[in-house]
Amino acid sequence: MSAPLVEKTPPANWILQHPAYRQMEALEPADRAQLHAAFLVYMDLTEVRRWTEVSCMKSPELRVILLEGKEKDGAPVHTILPLPAHQSLSHSSICSVLDRGFPVLLCAVASDSTLVYQRLTDGLVTPDPPVGPFQDLDRRQHRKRRQHSVQQHREKTRSKS
């Protein structure tokens, strides 16, 4: 009988040895927390969301690691700005990332590695309007609504007593 295949457990510091991490480290960012955040976002984009052509570079003015990638083949290139959630940034920093010319995603990385992506766009973007069809309530429907809510209230108080 052949021996069962034993999976080698990765070493405790597998992140530090990961080639992508080494690559980002070589760019010499300003702080390690941002580097770690950038790596987590990289893993999320490549392994979880399966984005393509994900690469890392350094923003010269801000000295932070930026990521670039496409959601899938043929999709537009996005710039991703990974930041630990406890840090701050100024509007001028945001503008310098936007000036690269690609749509920007800000990714906030929490201490438990939760990732939240927000889209940043230059200028005024009108929000999507609420979905129709709309219908103004007539008097009968107003009365129905009120009766219904009064009934509910009565049932609640009845069940409590």
Added chain:
Amino acid sequence: MEDLSVPRREELQPDSSPVVGISVCDSAPLIWRVQDLKVVRSGGLVGALLGSLPRTPRQNGRLGRPLLLLPEEERLLREGPGAAVLPRPGGERGAELKRRFEEEQTSSQEEQSVLALQDRKAALLRAMTSSLTEEAQQDRLGALDQNFVFPRSALAVQLSTARAGLHYCPEARSFLEAEQPIKTQPSPSSRFQVFRDLRGRGFFLTSAGKFGGDFLVYPGEPRNLSCLRLRLPPVLPPLVSSGDPLRFHAHFIAVCVESDRPVGVLDLLAVARLGSNVKKTVLLCSPVADGDVRYTSLQWSGMV
């Protein structure tokens, strides 16, 4: 004294366009006169109505004059050609007005005190159970009569705006013309610069305290396609133009920050989350060097 280097107002604008009079009450800029309210609104400034109705004083739905202006709105009005602070009536006339006001307040307090006592007695009678003897009830009512005090702080003050002579009077115009706008203003704050820029682009702006931002921005340009999705009546009344907050929901929550001031990532997330909950785009606004303003829209990415 008129400054001769500045052209007279009649040359700048036709005679029919009135000058808006602002009354300052404890540093709050108020507009009382209907004519002034119309001018202000047709100029695209919304303000907030403060006055209530005498029969339903404790409500927030139907409000009337005066109109409270945002500090940015007041500044914009004063920088333009058509507004100045109304002079306070001084000297004898001022003293007489004050005396008459005090008299009215005192007589109102006496009336209200009588009515309040009646109210209290009725409430007491309702509350007293029938187990108390007739004598005990009378004792209680007597005690109330003796000890009841109606404090001045409980007085309901009613200002009758219709009867108080707040109609537009042409002779006040000569007072207002003499008040030139202040030449040396303090440097405009970032909030004011953003307000002025957005107003200049035709948007309507109101205060956004409810949403944690600085201003709510309503669509202003008539070519804005999203306003076509709302059902508009065939003829809009002349005072209400496209984008007026009476008819449209806001599109943006404007947050004014200085360009270099660091903002916490968590704060950005909080305000963006709030914006997506109410279906508005969060707008980060910063004035930049050449008087321009840079805008960044913050939206949910859709990536769960």
